[in-house]
Amino acid sequence: xxxxxxxxxxxxxxxxxxxxxxxxxxxxxxxxxxxxxxxxxxxxxxxxxxxxxxxxxxxxxxxxxxxxxxxxxxxxxxxxxxxxxxxxxxxxxxxxxxxxxxxxxxxxxxxxxxxxxxxxxxxxxxxxxxxxxxxxxxxxxxxxxxxxxxxxxxxxxxxxxxxxxxxxxxxxxxxxxxxxxxxxxxxxxxxxxxxxxxxxxxxxxxxxxxxxxxxxxxxxxxxxxxxxxxxxxxxxxxxxxxxxxxxxxxxxxxxxxxxxxxxxxxxxxxxxxxxxxxxxxxxxxxxxxxxxxxxxxxxxxxxxxxxxxxxxxxxxxxxxxxxxxxxxxxxxxxxxxxxxxxxxxxxxxxxxxxxxxxxxxxxxxxxxxxxxxxxxxxxxxxxxxxxxxxxxxxxxxxxxxxxxxxxxxxxxxxxxxxxxxxxxxxxx
Numbered sequence: 001x002x003x004x005x006x007x008x009x010x011x012x013x014x015x016x017x018x019x020x021x022x023x024x025x026x027x028x029x030x031x032x033x034x035x036x037x038x039x040x041x042x043x044x045x046x047x048x049x050x051x052x053x054x055x056x057x058x059x060x061x062x063x064x065x066x067x068x069x070x071x072x073x074x075x076x077x078x079x080x081x082x083x084x085x086x087x088x089x090x091x092x093x094x095x096x097x098x099x100x101x102x103x104x105x106x107x108x109x110x111x112x113x114x115x116x117x118x119x120x121x122x123x124x125x126x127x128x129x130x131x132x133x134x135x136x137x138x139x140x141x142x143x144x145x146x147x148x149x150x151x152x153x154x155x156x157x158x159x160x161x162x163x164x165x166x167x168x169x170x171x172x173x174x175x176x177x178x179x180x181x182x183x184x185x186x187x188x189x190x191x192x193x194x195x196x197x198x199x200x201x202x203x204x205x206x207x208x209x210x211x212x213x214x215x216x217x218x219x220x221x222x223x224x225x226x227x228x229x230x231x232x233x234x235x236x237x238x239x240x241x242x243x244x245x246x247x248x249x250x251x252x253x254x255x256x257x258x259x260x261x262x263x264x265x266x267x268x269x270x271x272x273x274x275x276x277x278x279x280x281x282x283x284x285x286x287x288x289x290x291x292x293x294x295x296x297x298x299x300x301x302x303x304x305x306x307x308x309x310x311x312x313x314x315x316x317x318x319x320x321x322x323x324x325x326x327x328x329x330x331x332x333x334x335x336x337x338x339x340x341x342x343x344x345x346x347x348x349x350x351x352x353x354x355x356x357x358x359x360x361x362x363x364x365x366x367x368x369x370x371x372x373x374x375x376x377x378x379x380x381x382x383x384x385x386x387x388x389x390x391x392x393x394x395x396x397x398x399x400x401x402x403x404x405x406x407x408x409x410x411x412x413x414x415x416x417x418x419x420x421x422x423x424x425x426x427x428x
Contacts, residue, residue, distance in 0.1 A: 012329065013134035014127050014411040021126060022404055028052065029119035029403045030101040036090030036108040036115070039146035040155075042068045045088045045118065049143050052122045056129040059141075062164070066156030070143040071165055074128060079137025082417045083168040084124065084410055085346060086117035087147035096393040112390045113176035116364055116397050118143060120174070120406025127411055135418035138166050142349070150195070150309040153348040162353055170318055171350045171357040172413050174406065178387050179363030179378070180370050181401035184326055184409065186360035187336040188316035190272055193244075195309040195343035196281070198267040200225070200288055201302040204295075209257040218263035219252045221295045225265065225288055226250065232283045241338045243280050244270040270341045272311060281305065309343035315356030322358045325416035329408060331362075337381070342390075362409050364402030 011018070028048070037045055046063055049070045053059045060073045068088075095102045095109040103109045125141050142161075146152030179185065202225065204218035226247050233242055245267060252263035267284075271277040285303055292301045323333045340361075350357030374384035388394045 012411070012415065014131055014415065015408060017130070018123070018127060018404075018407065021123065022400070022407075025119050025123040025403050025407065026399050028122060029115055029399055032115035032118055033099070033110050033399075034101045034104050036103050036105055036110045037088075038092065038108065039089045039149045039152065040067050042088045042145050046070050046143065046145075049088075049118065049122065053125060053141075056126050058129050058132075059125065065161055065164075066145060066152060066159045068145040069152065069156050069159075071156075071161060072125065072141040072143075073165055074125070074139045074141070076132050076138065077136040079135075080169040080417045081138045081140065081166045082414055083140045083142055083171040083349065084121055084414065085142040085144055085171060085173040085349065086121035087114045087144045087152065087346075088118055089114060089146055089148050089152070091148055091391065093391070093393050097396040099396055101399075109393060111392060111395050112148065113364060113395070113397050113402070114147070116176045116402045116406055117174065119403050120410060123403065123407035124410035124414070127407070128414070135415065137418045139414065139418070140165055140168065147345055150307045150343070150345045153345040157348060157352050161349075168350070168353050168355050170355055170417055171346075171353070172322065172410070173344075173346045173357070173359045174409055174413075175344070175359065175361045176364035176390075176397050176402050176406060177361045178365055178383065178389055178395070179361070180365050180367040181363045181398065181405040182330065182367060183332050183334065183363040183378075184323070184360050185334045185336055186314060186319060186323070186358070187339070188314050188319040190311050190339045191314045191336065191359055192312035192340050192342055192344050193270040193272055193309075194274075194277055194311040195307075196269045196277070196305050197307040198269060198281075198284065199302075199304040199306070200265040200267065202263045202265075202288075202292055203297050203299040203301065204259075204261055204263070205298050206261040207259045209259060212259060215259040216296045216298055217259050218261065218297075219259070221291060221297065222250055222252060222263035222265055224291045224295070228287045228291060229267070229284060232280055232287070235283065241272055241341070243272070243276050244268075244341055245280060245284070270343065272339055309345050310347055310351070311339070312344045312347040312359050314358050315350075318356035318358045321416045322360065322413045325412050326360075326409060329412035331409065331412065334381070358413070360409075360413075362405055364397030364405065366398045366401050
């Protein structure tokens with residue numbers, strides 16, 4: 001990958017007047033960032049989306065799709081149907097960025113960049129509406145709720161999104177990350193992991209701390225479970241990439257001198273194929289139940305698997321087509337050697353429609369923030385030391401660079417399917 005200070009992209013028929021509108025989209029982004037909303041609560045965000053699209057010629061806007069989602073359709077003659085997707089929800093994170101436009105809602109934050117995604121897709125929608133002569137076909141802009149809990153795409157599908165709106169020939173999505181603007185990373189095939197959240201409740205018998213012989217201590221039971229769970233990955237070696245099982249929380253008791261009745265573990269599983277996922281879940285159930293029985297649990301443990309994400313799988317031909325178009329716009333692409341361990345529910349749309357899809361991650365940071373050592377790290381395919389990642393309370397894409405890059409990337413990728421020099425048929 002070349003250094004991030006390369007020559008800027010030249011304008012295309014889609015972007016000739018984009019610079020004049022960027023200040024507006026920057027303010028839209030700042031407004032969205034200041035007003036984050038959790039999954040299925042994105043009512044203000046959805047209203048902002050609908051209001052912005054109402055001001056762009058030709059868009060047919062439908063609200064409350066999948067509870068709080070918005071779908072907009074722009075028809076421009078015969079040609080492919082292309083879906084462009086942006087997610088809208090924020091996270092229960094207390095912001096620590098110090099930005100002048102930081103979250104005004106205590107304990108909530110756009111810590112994953114979904115505010116960038118929404119502003120970028122709105123900007124792309126405006127450009128598509130303003131330049132009908134540059135493309136043909138139908139664009140469906142999908143503003144999806146509840147990605148962070150893995151239920152938003154399915155909610156829209158359950159609300160008959162495929163039957164109520166033109167069915168896609170291809171679905172494109174993008175996600176901002178802590179790379180320099182102008183850089184995109186992706187890969188054909190599996191690009192992001194499947195994910196499951198797992199709650200485990202262990203049942204003991206409480207007692208005074210002075211009489212542990214009268215108790216069945218659930219904290220000791222939980223500690224044994226945590227240690228034993230670490231052995232599951234060894235049983236699946238030498239898989240590459242290996243599944244990841246993390247215990248993110250362990251809650252039990254309230255005071256030092258009382259042995260509690262229960263303990264609760266909250267876990268996250270990341271896997272890259274269904275066979276591995278089922279193997280880990282089977283092993284987890286076996287370990288938890290065996291430890292509970294060995295320590296005399298007073299009842300069977302409860303194991304709840306929820307907020308499940310499928311793996312995100314990029315169609316190889318569509319990925320090549322997308323990267324070629326992005327490169328023509330000046331974007332520097334890098335092919336990931338392995339899938340990312342993060343997860344998305346984006347792939348549900350194309351899987352249900354039976355069409356190809358592509359998800360890529362793009363840089364949202366100011367290239368000037370990357371010194372020679374940072375560039376060298378990127379050349380080796382690793383993030384520089386100290387990089388603030390998505391979901392951190394300190395994560396903050398550049399309000400100018402991220403939004404501008406996101407708009408350009410959406411337009412460049414869309415041109416691969418919709419441009420007048422392209423085939424009228426669907427993607428291969």
